[in-house]
Amino acid sequence: MPIAKLCTWFGIPRRTVYYKPVKAAPKVDPRFAEPIKKMIEEEPSFGYRTVAWLLGFNKNTVQRIFQIKGGQVRKRAVGMRPRIHAVPSVAVAPNERWSTDLARI
Template sequence: MSIAKLCTWFGIPRRRVYYKPVKAVPKVDPRFADPIKKMIEEEPSFGYRTVAWLLGFNKNTVQRIFQIKGWQVRKRAVGMRPRIQAVPSVAAAPNERWSTDLARIWTGKDGWASLALVVDCHTLRVFTRSISDTSGADIQRWMRPVPVSPSAPGTGSAIAMTSSQRPSSRSIR
């Protein structure tokens, strides 16, 4: 039976039967591939956009080479990643563990001021405070008077903190 007759029975054109698609194997220019390969060997986490920008190549060309050579960097999974659990910083005795904090305070017409605190993690008292003002304004009027703590080393001041203000870092000593 002829192919022409079979094609008429099945309702397909003869051209579809005889046509053999010939797709050329993609060619990669070594003047692009060599510097790209060298860069991703040095920095394997770089994606095609970073590599293209650093080498000054077209990003579409670099992406195509990544796909042909199988160098594509996999996208990170979306979602929550494991994090370190924040554990309250609890010290067994005074002067065992300390926590620091730095804050910027808007003081109105005087501008910004920086406040640095050192807190004992056992007694939850602020022993040292330092406030600085770059504009030279009288910043002491913004500070409340702080009584001296008898348990503080040397001559420090102390303010009691509430449990919600307790420092939560384990590594501060």
């Protein structure tokens, strides 16, 4: 049975059948991982920023090692926060009600 026909039957693109991951598995340098692991075993409440500061490592390196090893790193949301939309202004005549938005200044 041709792959193209099977993909049509199941409704999936053909490229998913041929997909091969390009990226290699992330590697951790043991000279960074061992002191980080030791410090986390001593003080499990420390986050990656505290560990990086105490060991004198780059915090991005420590964060990456935490993520690879399944540590306690939580990513923050990226982008604009949702705005609160207030009730529309109910003014009977002009120049009665004024408002401004200083959120982007």
